[in-house]
Amino acid sequence: MPAPVFSPRRRRNWATVAALAAIITVMATLVAFSVPLYRLFCAATGLGGTTQRADAAIGPVEGRVVTVRFSTDVAPGLPWRFEPERRETRVRLGEEKLVFFSAENLADKAIVGHATFNVTPAKTGIYFNKIQCFCFDEERLDGHQKVDMPVDFFVDPALADDRNASDVQTITLSYTFFRSANPEGAEDLSRFAASTTPDPKRGQTLFAERCSACHGLDQNKTGPLLGGVVDRLAGTVSGYNYSPALRQAGLRWSADALDKWLADPRKFVPGARMPVRVLDPATRRDIIAYLEAQSRQARAGGSAITPQWQQPSGH
Numbered sequence: 001m002p003a004p005v006f007s008p009r010r011r012r013n014w015a016t017v018a019a020l021a022a023i024i025t026v027m028a029t030l031v032a033f034s035v036p037l038y039r040l041f042c043a044a045t046g047l048g049g050t051t052q053r054a055d056a057a058i059g060p061v062e063g064r065v066v067t068v069r070f071s072t073d074v075a076p077g078l079p080w081r082f083e084p085e086r087r088e089t090r091v092r093l094g095e096e097k098l099v100f101f102s103a104e105n106l107a108d109k110a111i112v113g114h115a116t117f118n119v120t121p122a123k124t125g126i127y128f129n130k131i132q133c134f135c136f137d138e139e140r141l142d143g144h145q146k147v148d149m150p151v152d153f154f155v156d157p158a159l160a161d162d163r164n165a166s167d168v169q170t171i172t173l174s175y176t177f178f179r180s181a182n183p184e185g186a187e188d189l190s191r192f193a194a195s196t197t198p199d200p201k202r203g204q205t206l207f208a209e210r211c212s213a214c215h216g217l218d219q220n221k222t223g224p225l226l227g228g229v230v231d232r233l234a235g236t237v238s239g240y241n242y243s244p245a246l247r248q249a250g251l252r253w254s255a256d257a258l259d260k261w262l263a264d265p266r267k268f269v270p271g272a273r274m275p276v277r278v279l280d281p282a283t284r285r286d287i288i289a290y291l292e293a294q295s296r297q298a299r300a301g302g303s304a305i306t307p308q309w310q311q312p313s314g315h
Contacts, residue, residue, distance in 0.1 A: 049118035051173075053136075054129040055213060056276040057154040062093040064160050068153075071174040072101065078113055078179040079106040080141065085148065094157040096131070098279035101175070103134075103189065104146035112140045112183035115175045123164060124171050127156040131210075132280055135175065138186035147189045150280040192282050203290025206283055214276070217294060223274065229253050230288075230295035234269075245271030258288050 068091055070084035085100040105111055115135040119128045130136075132152040141147065153173075159165050180186065190196055217227035224240040231254065235247035249269050251257060257268075262284045265274040278284050 049120055049122040049125040051117065051119055051125055051128040051130055051153075052156075054131055054154070055210060056131060057094060057096040057129070058275045059094050059157055061095045062157045062160055064093050065090050066093065066155060066159075066168060067170045068097070068155070069170060069172045070099070070101070071172055073174075073176040075176055075178040078111065078177055080104060080111070080113060080177055081106060082175070082177050091155060093155050093160055096152065096154045096277060096279060098150055098152050100148045100150055101134070102146065102148055103139075103141055103177070105141040105143055108143045110140055110142045112138050112180040112186040113177045114138050114180040114182075115177045117173065117175050120172045120174070121165075121168060123162075124155075124159065124168055127159040127162075127165070128171060128173070129154050129156055132283065134189070138180045138182060139189050140183070140186040141189045145190065147192045149189065149192055150282070152279055191286075194281070196282070198289035199286045200289040200293040203286035203288070203293075206287050207290050210276075210278060210283070211287065226291060226294075228295045228298040230255065230258070230292050243271060243273045245269050246273075255288050255292060258291065259284050262287065 067088055069088040070086070072082050072084055074080050074082050081102070081104040083102055085102060089097060089099060091097045103113075117133075117135045119125050130151065130153045132150055134149040134151070139149075151173075155171065159168065191199065191202060211226070214222040215224070215226045217225060219225055220237065220240045224237040224242070231252060234249050234251040234253060234257075235242040246269055251269070253261075259281075260268045261274075262278040263281075264277050265272045278287065
């Protein structure tokens with residue numbers, strides 16, 4: 001059977017239809033990804049007062065001081081009380097600061113909320129860095145539960161070099177909590193309660209976020225390996241060049257010693273080189289719980305890098 005023969009006009013019509021279909025597909029794709037792309041653009045540029053995320057504040061601390069004010073609001077339909085522990089604080093550029101916000105669920109049942117945020121003046125968004133914040137996740141609060149939520153932040157010293165920001169003396173960090181449209185997989189705000197049982201699984205996530213850039217469990221990196229660190233004598237990992245202060249400290253890494261070290265290494269061991277602090281007590285608690293679980297696993301003869309709660313993969 002001979003193949004059908006299309007006239008030049010019909011071929012042009014099919015080409016037009018194909019081109020229109022391609023255009024519609026491209027437009028639909030752009031619409032679908034416009035929101036996440038816009039968020040990425042804002043995060044990269046600080047547009048609209050969008051703040052930045054950082055693993056730690058390790059740059060210099062400058063003499064210039066700015067006042068950071070805190071503004072909170074709750075959207076209609078979310079029966080929560082939400083307010084800052086303090087209305088403002090003064091920080092030097094580059095100085096890491098930990099502040100707390102109180103959230104209370106006034107309803108009888110658990111509700112998941114999500115916080116939007118920005119800073120003003122908007123031109124300071126590119127310089128305002130958050131290390132830890134409840135606004136990174138969907139958050140669940142049980143009925144009539146009240147918790148204090150940490151925000152760990154610093155203002156980049158580069159602000160001082162921006163002529164356009166030379167007039168900035170006050171930055172306002174604003175939050176609005178909404179009822180979440182995506183409650184599945186929400187974090188539980190009870191993790192911030194002082195009475196909460198240490199959570200090594202959460203500690204594993206926090207270790208990956210806060211520690212793994214400089215520390216491995218099975219090898220030295222910028223910092224010494226931390227597999228089996230609990231009860232180990234400080235400054236004794238083979239092949240790592242410790243500061244003289246830590247080598248000579250005669251310190252054994254108990255949970256209490258690790259807590260004091262993470263809170264402020266250079267205060268705990270004067271002369272130590274580690275610049276990173278973990279200011280939030282709940283974060284330190286869970287990181288230490290993870291390191292304790294790793295150390296117990298290693299002493300029991302298991303892998304120092306396979307958590308007890310995680311089944312080894314079959315691959």
